Amino acid sequence: MLQVSYIRENREHVLERLAVKNFKQPELVDEVIKLDEQRRQTQNTLDGISAESNAAAKQIGELMRTGKKEEAEAIKSKSNTYKEDIKKLSEQLSSIEQELQQKTVLLPNLPHVSVPKGSTPEENEVVLEHGARPELPANALPHWELAAKYNLIDFELGVKITGAGFPVYKGKGAKLQRALIAFFLDEAEKAGYDERMVPHVVNEASGFGTGQLPDKEGQMYHVGVDNLYLIPTAEVPITNLYRDVILKADELPVQNCGYTPCFRREAGSYGAHVRGLNRLHQFDKVELVQVTHPDQSYEVLEQMSAHVQGLLQKLGLPYRVLRLCGGDMSFTAALTYDMETWSAAQQRWLEVSSVSNFETFQSNRLKLRFRNSEGKTQLAHTLNGSALALPRIVATLLENNQTETGIKIPEVLVPYTKFEWID
RNA sequence: GGAGAGGUGUCUGAGUGGUCGAAAGAGCACGCCUGGAAAGUGUGUAUACGCCAAAAGUGUAUCGAGGGUUCGAAUCCCUCCCUCUCCGCCA
Numbered sequence: 135m136l137q138v139s140y141i142r143e144n145r146e147h148v149l150e151r152l153a154v155k156n157f158k159q160p161e162l163v164d165e166v167i168k169l170d171e172q173r174r175q176t177q178n179t180l181d182g183i184s185a186e187s188n189a190a191a192k193q194i195g196e197l198m199r200t201g202k203k204e205e206a207e208a209i210k211s212k213s214n215t216y217k218e219d220i221k222k223l224s225e226q227l228s229s230i231e232q233e234l235q236q237k238t239v240l241l242p243n244l245p246h247v248s249v250p251k252g253s254t255p256e257e258n259e260v261v262l263e264h265g266a267r268p269e270l271p272a273n274a275l276p277h278w279e280l281a282a283k284y285n286l287i288d289f290e291l292g293v294k295i296t297g298a299g300f301p302v303y304k305g306k307g308a309k310l311q312r313a314l315i316a317f318f319l320d321e322a323e324k325a326g327y328d329e330r331m332v333p334h335v336v337n338e339a340s341g342f343g344t345g346q347l348p349d350k351e352g353q354m355y356h357v358g359v360d361n362l363y364l365i366p367t368a369e370v371p372i373t374n375l376y377r378d379v380i381l382k383a384d385e386l387p388v389q390n391c392g393y394t395p396c397f398r399r400e401a402g403s404y405g406a407h408v409r410g411l412n413r414l415h416q417f418d419k420v421e422l423v424q425v426t427h428p429d430q431s432y433e434v435l436e437q438m439s440a441h442v443q444g445l446l447q448k449l450g451l452p453y454r455v456l457r458l459c460g461g462d463m464s465f466t467a468a469l470t471y472d473m474e475t476w477s478a479a480q481q482r483w484l485e486v487s488s489v490s491n492f493e494t495f496q497s498n499r500l501k502l503r504f505r506n507s508e509g510k511t512q513l514a515h516t517l518n519g520s521a522l523a524l525p526r527i528v529a530t531l532l533e534n535n536q537t538e539t540g541i542k543i544p545e546v547l548v549p550y551t552k553f554e555w556i557d
Numbered sequence: 558g559g560a561g562a563g564g565u566g567u568c569u570g571a572g573u574g575g576u577c578g579a580a581a582g583a584g585c586a587c588g589c590c591u592g593g594a595a596a597g598u599g600u601g602u603a604u605a606c607g608c609c610a611a612a613a614g615u616g617u618a619u620c621g622a623g624g625g626u627u628c629g630a631a632u633c634c635c636u637c638c639c640u641c642u643c644c645g646c647c648a
Contacts, residue, residue, distance in 0.1 A: 177607055181617040188617090191629040195575035198628095206628080213628040380604085501605095511604080 135345075135499045136241050137513070138170050138234065151244035155460040156253045162237055169234040176230060180223040187216035239348070243495040245460045246432075246469040252459030258472070259459065264443065265452030267476045268534050276479045277529040278410030280536060281307065284556050289410070299400065299408075299415030306556050310531075310543075311418060313550030314524050315393050318420035318445065322521060325441050327391035327422055332371035334394055335362040340374040343500040345466040345492075355397050364397035368421035369518045373496060376425055380511055381504040387434060388425035391521070393418065411525035412484065419523040424516070425502065428493070431515035432469075435491045438519045439471045442487045445522055448546045451530055452476040454483065468493045471519075475526065479533035484526040489519030532556075 141148050141163060149160055190213045197206040250259045281287035286307025292300040303311050319329060341347035341363050346354060355364040365371055372390050381388070396419050400408075411417075422441070426434050439455065446453045458470040467490040474483035494513040497503070503511040535542045540557030548554055 174607065177617075181607060184618085185616055187628080191627095192575075194628050198575080210628045217628080 135239055135495060136244065137494065137498055138166060138238055141238075141241075142167055142170055148244060152242070154245045154249060154251050155242055155463065157242060159240065162240055166234065166237050166241070169230060169237065173227065173230045173234055176223060176227045180220065180227055183216055183219050183223065187213060187220060190216070242465045243468050243492065245463060245467075246491070248457065249463065249469055250457065250459045253461030254459075255462050257459040258462055259457040261455040261457050261471070263452075263454040264447070265450075265476075267452050268478050270478050270533070270536065271538070274479050274533070274536060276410065277477075277532040280532045280541065281410065284541065286310070286532075286556065287411070297415070299413070301411070301414065306551070306553065309551055309553075310528060310547075310556075311524060313547050314522075314527060315418060315420060316550050317547055318521055319391060319393055321441075321445060321448075322391035322420065322422060325389075327389045330372055330375065330390050330392040332368065332375070332392055332394065334365050334371075334397075336365055336370050336374065337362055340370055340377070343374045343377050344370045344496055345499065346370060349465055352401055353399055355399060365394060366398050367396050367518075367520075368392045368394040368419065369423060372421065372423045373425075373516055373518065374500065376502045376516075377500040379502055381425065381502075381514065383427070383504055383506065386425065386427045386504055386514065387430065388423075390423045391420060392423075393420045395419075396523075411529040412480075414525055417523060417525045420521050421518060422489075422521045423518045425497075426515045426517065427504070428512070428515050431491050431493065431517060435469065435471070435489065435517055438489045438517060438521075439473075442473050442489060442519060442521050446473065446475065446486075449527070449531065449544045451527070451534065453486075464490070466490075466492050466495050468495065473522075475530040477526075477530050477533055479536075480529075484530060486526045486530075487520040487522050490517060492516045492518075 136148070145163060145167060148163055152160055152163070190209050194206045194209050194213070197203070197209070250257065252258070275283065278287075278289070281289075284306070285304060288302045288304055289298075291302040292298075295302075323329060335357060338347060338361060341354070346363070346366060350366075354366050356362075357364070371394070372392050375390070376388065395416055397416050398414075400413060400415060422438055424434055424438065443453070443455065453473055453475045456472040456474065458467075458472060463470050470488055470490040472485050473487040473489070474485050476482075477484050493515050496516045497513040500516075502514050502516065504514045506512045531544070532541055535544070540555045543551050543554050543556065
């Protein structure tokens with residue numbers, strides 16, 4: 135959520151940035167400014183009357199104590215008139231505040247200056263491409279066929295016990311999952327991240343804090359009886375660890391990592407591109423979260439991007455890095471890098487990580503602050519990134535490393551899998 | 558699920574209608590003391606919003622949340638949420 139005071143003082147800039155994001159309702163900006171004006175005016179009047187009312191109450195107390203009952207009664211009747219005004223004004227104020235909040239929440243984050251204009255994925259900027267795309271033999275198989283051939287993943291069983299998009303991993307397939315999770319967590323720890331193991335369901339306040347609610351309600355599984363949501367990413371519980379927190383300056387940056395399964399309804403996305411592991415309702419992911427000083431967040435974003443790229447390099451996967459254009463970025467992000475691996479059998483790029491700086495967009499909702507050098511509270515910046523999401527990594531590994539005799543496990547993973555080949 | 562107790566500042570904890578944004582202690586910060594440290598000692602130590610060009614200052618709100626009684630509520634009443642203890646169930 136953008137800060138209303140910022141919108142008020144930087145109207146032109148806000149409008150200009152929202153245009154980069156292809157925001158369709160720029161008129162909301164002026165509505166917000168107008169409501170804020172009303173809010174301040176109303177509060178001003180209310181505060182004045184409250185002050186008078188408080189003074190009168192105090193005076194009555196004084197008179198009662200000194201036994202001047204008659205005088206006290208006189209003021210009492212006067213005080214009663216304040217009461218009505220106060221009630222009316224505070225109702226007015228809270229309805230203005232509510233409306234202001236409802237409108238402000240509809241404004242997406244402002245894109246960073248480096249974000250390219252554009253509205254479709256084709257307009258994303260390719261920052262770099264790394265590693266050669268492997269040449270596969272003519273009879274190379276897509277990962278879902280490899281998974282079946284080597285008995286690694288059973289999609290049908292998942293359908294039977296749950297539904298489409300909930301695969302069952304078996305044998306070496308299951309071990310590969312565990313190996314990747316452990317590898318990613320170890321690498322994160324080496325890079326200075328402190329691990330968190332968190333709940334996989336969250337309450338409404340947490341969903342709001344990171345921006346999933348009320349916007350993307352339909353993307354999450356909702357547990358109706360308890361009004362809880364299955365997490366779509368570890369970003370939600372881990373970032374919310376710092377909701378309503380004021381950090382000391384020397385506690386920054388906060389660096390956390392964590393593994394969780396992720397649950398996404400993915401309503402309406404079916405077809406050839408979601409075959410196999412390409413798009414699931416439940417998948418595993420190791421997530422990085424950082425809370426930083428505003429001056430450092432972009433430097434940290436680059437570090438996180440470098441960390442993710444390091445993982446892909448160690449796994450020997452060809453990849454590219456995209457800087458998302460305004461229209462393709464999420465509602466909450468100011469700048470996002472997507473990492474995609476080249477899936478050799480499918481002949482296409484698969485998104486395996488998304489690293490974003492949210493600046494103060496989340497922290498304003500979370501009330502996540504730190505005490506700056508002047509001793510004042512200030513909103514911190516939040517960032518997060520997948521490091522990494524497993525299914526598409528597995529898909530690429532299986533496809534790119536297939537040979538006539540089996541699938542070669544990357545060397546860095548062997549200490550975790552305890553086997554070198556899937557055959 | 559049944560029965561009971563309770564939610565106050567960073568923490569412990571006092572406060573049952575007015576002088577309470579809130580005693581006291583601990584912690585923390587800064588200063589004094591010291592060769593240095595400990596001890597001792599002094600001062601300070603919530604957040605948000607408004608007014609003000611800004612600072613200083615000042616107004617308002619906040620003692621789990623929301624509503625009510627009252628001139629006045631941390632304190633009384635109602636509703637909800639949460640935590641703890643005991644019982645039941647149980648990895």
